[in-house]
Amino acid sequence: VATQKNNFIAVDWGTSSFRAALLAPDGEILGELATQRGITTFNKGEFAPYLIATCADLAKGGVGFYLMSGMIGSRNGLLEVPYCPCPASATEIAGAVGWVVPNKIAIVPGLRNGFDDVMRGEESQVLGAAAVLGLTDALMVLPGTHSKWVSLENGAITGFDTFMTGEFYALLKEHSILAKSLTEPEIWNPEAFIQGIETAMLGESLLRTAFSLRVKSLFNQLEASAASSYLSGLVIGEELAAMQIEDGMELLVIGGQTLCERYNLALTHLGARARTLGNQAAWAGLLAIYQRLKL
Amino acid sequence: VATQKNNFIAVDWGTSSFRAALLAPDGEILGELATQRGITTFNKGEFAPYLIATCADLAKGGVGFYLMSGMIGSRNGLLEVPYCPCPASATEIAGAVGWVVPNKIAIVPGLRNGFDDVMRGEESQVLGAAAVLGLTDALMVLPGTHSKWVSLENGAITGFDTFMTGEFYALLKEHSILAKSLTEPEIWNPEAFIQGIETAMLGESLLRTAFSLRVKSLFNQLEASAASSYLSGLVIGEELAAMQIEDGMELLVIGGQTLCERYNLALTHLGARARTLGNQAAWAGLLAIYQRLKL
Numbered sequence: 312v313a314t315q316k317n318n319f320i321a322v323d324w325g326t327s328s329f330r331a332a333l334l335a336p337d338g339e340i341l342g343e344l345a346t347q348r349g350i351t352t353f354n355k356g357e358f359a360p361y362l363i364a365t366c367a368d369l370a371k372g373g374v375g376f377y378l379m380s381g382m383i384g385s386r387n388g389l390l391e392v393p394y395c396p397c398p399a400s401a402t403e404i405a406g407a408v409g410w411v412v413p414n415k416i417a418i419v420p421g422l423r424n425g426f427d428d429v430m431r432g433e434e435s436q437v438l439g440a441a442a443v444l445g446l447t448d449a450l451m452v453l454p455g456t457h458s459k460w461v462s463l464e465n466g467a468i469t470g471f472d473t474f475m476t477g478e479f480y481a482l483l484k485e486h487s488i489l490a491k492s493l494t495e496p497e498i499w500n501p502e503a504f505i506q507g508i509e510t511a512m513l514g515e516s517l518l519r520t521a522f523s524l525r526v527k528s529l530f531n532q533l534e535a536s537a538a539s540s541y542l543s544g545l546v547i548g549e550e551l552a553a554m555q556i557e558d559g560m561e562l563l564v565i566g567g568q569t570l571c572e573r574y575n576l577a578l579t580h581l582g583a584r585a586r587t588l589g590n591q592a593a594w595a596g597l598l599a600i601y602q603r604l605k606l
Numbered sequence: 607v608a609t610q611k612n613n614f615i616a617v618d619w620g621t622s623s624f625r626a627a628l629l630a631p632d633g634e635i636l637g638e639l640a641t642q643r644g645i646t647t648f649n650k651g652e653f654a655p656y657l658i659a660t661c662a663d664l665a666k667g668g669v670g671f672y673l674m675s676g677m678i679g680s681r682n683g684l685l686e687v688p689y690c691p692c693p694a695s696a697t698e699i700a701g702a703v704g705w706v707v708p709n710k711i712a713i714v715p716g717l718r719n720g721f722d723d724v725m726r727g728e729e730s731q732v733l734g735a736a737a738v739l740g741l742t743d744a745l746m747v748l749p750g751t752h753s754k755w756v757s758l759e760n761g762a763i764t765g766f767d768t769f770m771t772g773e774f775y776a777l778l779k780e781h782s783i784l785a786k787s788l789t790e791p792e793i794w795n796p797e798a799f800i801q802g803i804e805t806a807m808l809g810e811s812l813l814r815t816a817f818s819l820r821v822k823s824l825f826n827q828l829e830a831s832a833a834s835s836y837l838s839g840l841v842i843g844e845e846l847a848a849m850q851i852e853d854g855m856e857l858l859v860i861g862g863q864t865l866c867e868r869y870n871l872a873l874t875h876l877g878a879r880a881r882t883l884g885n886q887a888a889w890a891g892l893l894a895i896y897q898r899l900k901l
Contacts, residue, residue: 475782488770518769
């Protein structure tokens, strides 16, 4: 019973999804659930009732605490929690949580890099990855709609950069003139992807390299089914070129399987040494923050 | 009557507009008209009837010849005219026109830069600008949905590069997360534009600088009404950074008034010496090609 009392529910609540886990004080995952109810699908007053109702089964044994991260702490979430400045370790982040219900429901702050960049949710994944892999110093990339490149030094997040890579990919694929060259069926083509990476690594602007897809298509140099792979290589390669990926560089990729595989392929092609880790790193991060809360 | 017989109708028929002019053999513009009927608004069989009907008034004195340029010569136009390779002067281009009706209706070929880039219509504007200003060597930029940077050497177009600048601007403004920061009313703000140019000139990727708009907006560092000016600076600046614009560089900007003013402002800010010229340069270009046709 004493153990159950110290279990808590960790929540990763972003723009487009809701994930929760029941964690034991030692980090053991006792149960998990996920829904598609991202924060954009709610009105203000609906967040807390949804949280309690959705986690009712997880909380059955009697759970006293909820710790959440992600866009739930933004202006459009349950409670706006001011960004915590870098450098920030789990201790600083724990000291800056926002309290929805004192000692019951807390939200992890996002981080700001000076006033030049922001993130919400990735900080928990980064701290979790550091805990899981025993890292105190690392360069990590969290690919996605808005990719984050995060520097960890002495266990603290010292800085990060955002790239709108996934969003540009979707915009170009769905709404631009390139859509004409991207006809169905779309088949994953690693050679076309690497060709996109290499075109991007020439260091020209994406404004220019993106048009190369159209030109290749006009001159029948690119199969329509491979065009999305080439485009994926162009945008990911643009990000890697900007981050000046070099031979021998070591880094960690955190994210879903498909994106991790693509980044790993590109990074390996460029001579970097990449490890990958899944999104469940968030639970270990929330645990690390929980352990530093003054409850 | 002899003079009238040698008059001809020049047409610039693009994706989104139709423009025609009655030209005397010496280049005098005897009449002009424009409509919004770009090539995407037609089925195949409708192009020629529309051309004749729309130009009926211009052709009243008895006109024997039509010379057209632009996307009308593309796969989706009246007749697909193969791209003419660079380097190409008015003579090469005249030798490669496509004949819709022999000795009556011709379409100027677009150009290709190796198999790496293509354009249709801009070649006529570039040759026209060269004729109007008496240039044989120049670097010209034609800003727009797809900006073209064109090198003219010894009166021939030797190469060019396309940037999807205007299209990226529209995509980001209308379909991306940045739309949230771009609320009405939109007010032209030269300071915000120059701030965007300077951010872009740092040489970081647009994938990254675009997110700076969101961050500035979150921290109230950018008025919503000025955000579109800042975004315009980011994309145009990205193009200028890729073209390595330097102090003292001389170039010619050809296009509509608003874009010419923005490019001129940015180029002047970077120390380049820019001249501007309107889109009517196309007529002088079509005249130069007409004069080299073997009729």
